[in-house]
Amino acid sequence: MAGHSKWANIQHRKGRQDAKRSNLWTKLVREIIVAARMGGGDPDTNSRLRLALVKARGGNVPKDTIQNAILKGTGQLEGVSYEEIRYEGYGLGGAAIIIDCTTDNRVRTVADVRHALSKHGGNLGTEGSVSFMFKHAGEFFFAPGTATEDAVMEVALEAGADDVVTDPEDGSIEVTCEPEQFDAVSKAFEAAGMTPALSEITYKPLNETKLEGADAVKMRKLIDALEDLDDVQQVYTSAVFDDEDEE
Numbered sequence: 001m002a003g004h005s006k007w008a009n010i011q012h013r014k015g016r017q018d019a020k021r022s023n024l025w026t027k028l029v030r031e032i033i034v035a036a037r038m039g040g041g042d043p044d045t046n047s048r049l050r051l052a053l054v055k056a057r058g059g060n061v062p063k064d065t066i067q068n069a070i071l072k073g074t075g076q077l078e079g080v081s082y083e084e085i086r087y088e089g090y091g092l093g094g095a096a097i098i099i100d101c102t103t104d105n106r107v108r109t110v111a112d113v114r115h116a117l118s119k120h121g122g123n124l125g126t127e128g129s130v131s132f133m134f135k136h137a138g139e140f141f142f143a144p145g146t147a148t149e150d151a152v153m154e155v156a157l158e159a160g161a162d163d164v165v166t167d168p169e170d171g172s173i174e175v176t177c178e179p180e181q182f183d184a185v186s187k188a189f190e191a192a193g194m195t196p197a198l199s200e201i202t203y204k205p206l207n208e209t210k211l212e213g214a215d216a217v218k219m220r221k222l223i224d225a226l227e228d229l230d231d232v233q234q235v236y237t238s239a240v241f242d243d244e245d246e247e
Contacts, residue, residue, distance in 0.1 A: 007172035009240055010141060010198055026230050028056040029069045030102045034082055036073025047183040051201070080104045087113050088130045091122040092219040095209040095239035096130035101231045109231040116229065120222035133238060134203040137162075138182030140189065140196040144171040147194055159188035176204070205238035212242040 031052045039046035043053055049070070056066050072079030085106060087099040097117075103109040114124050138161075142152060152173050153164040160181040165174045177185050179201050186199055211219050219239050226235050 006167060006174065006240070007141065007144065007170045023228065023230065024059050025061055025065075027233050028052070028059050028061050029065060030082055031233060032056060032066060032069035033073040033079065034084060034102055036070045037075075041070045041074040041076075050183070051186075051199075054199075085109060086127075086131075087124060088127065089113075089117050089122055089124045090130070091117075091120075091222050091237065091239060092215040093209055093211050093239070095211065095219060095237055096133045096205065097122065097223075097226075097238075098131060098134060098203055098236040099226055099232055100234045100236075101229075102233050103231045109229075112229050112231065113226065116225040117222065120225055121218050122222050131203075133207065134205055134236060136179055137202060137204050138177040138179055138185060139198070139200055139202050139204065140175040140185065141198040142173040142175075142194070143197040146197070147173060149173055151192075152194070155188050155192045155194060156185055159185040161185050202234075203236040205236075207238060208240045209238045210242075211239050216241045 032049065035046060035049040035052045039048055041049070043050040053066065056069075068077060071077040082102040082104055083106075085101045085103060087101065087110065089097045089099070091097050099113055101109050101113070110124075116122075117124055140156075149164060149166045152175060156164050156175045156177075159177075161175050161177040162181075163174075163176045165176075166172070167174070175185065175196075182199075182201050189196060189199075216239075219237075220241065223235055223237060223239075226232050
């Protein structure tokens with residue numbers, strides 16, 4: 001079996017998101033609305049909103065659109081009321097999938113998610129059927145050649161990170177922390193002038209499901225179909241793919 005790297009998988013995901021710019025804006029704006037509704041409109045005291053704003057700016061969402069989303073979240077502007085829903089299921093090779101959604105219509109969303117899963121060889125599970133296979137964590141990735149492990153480790157561990165690991169295949173560096181420490185680690189990297197290629201609070205699989213060949217192609221199509229849905233905010237999966245299967 002050919003090698004696989006987390007960095008290659010991240011690059012594919014980021015490339016897909018960049019290619020779907022209008023769809024990405026919809027998701028980023030919804031996240032701002034929900035974050036502001038739950039924790040208030042001040043990013044200095046609302047870490048979830050602060051992260052949402054960083055992602056929105058990185059996605060080139062216009063400033064007026066961002067501000068209006070905050071005002072809608074805090075109730076200062078009228079807007080659609082979104083709720084968060086999580087679905088769990090399985091894909092090719094038994095790979096576990098968590099699908100986080102924001103929606104104003106539960107019936108529509110579950111129908112769309114179920115259809116995307118069944119059409120591409122997956123199936124919807126019950127609540128709790130796969131979530132125990134993942135760990136809630138903050139995660140940062142430095143692209144190969146952009147930082148040394150020693151420099152990253154010095155900053156990250158001092159700020160409360162749990163682990164720093166360099167991928168032996170491609171040299172990318174992964175930093176993980178508890179979700180509560182994400183903000184502190186993020187600010188520490190910023191203060192040190194270090195910019196991760198990816199920073200997010202995610203659900204990391206405790207065990208990976210390695211896919212290759214036809215199963216890898218089908219699983220990518222399944223994930224893409226889910227991410228194409230406006231109501232789907234984030235898809236987490238235990239699936240990892242062969243470098244040879246990169247499209």
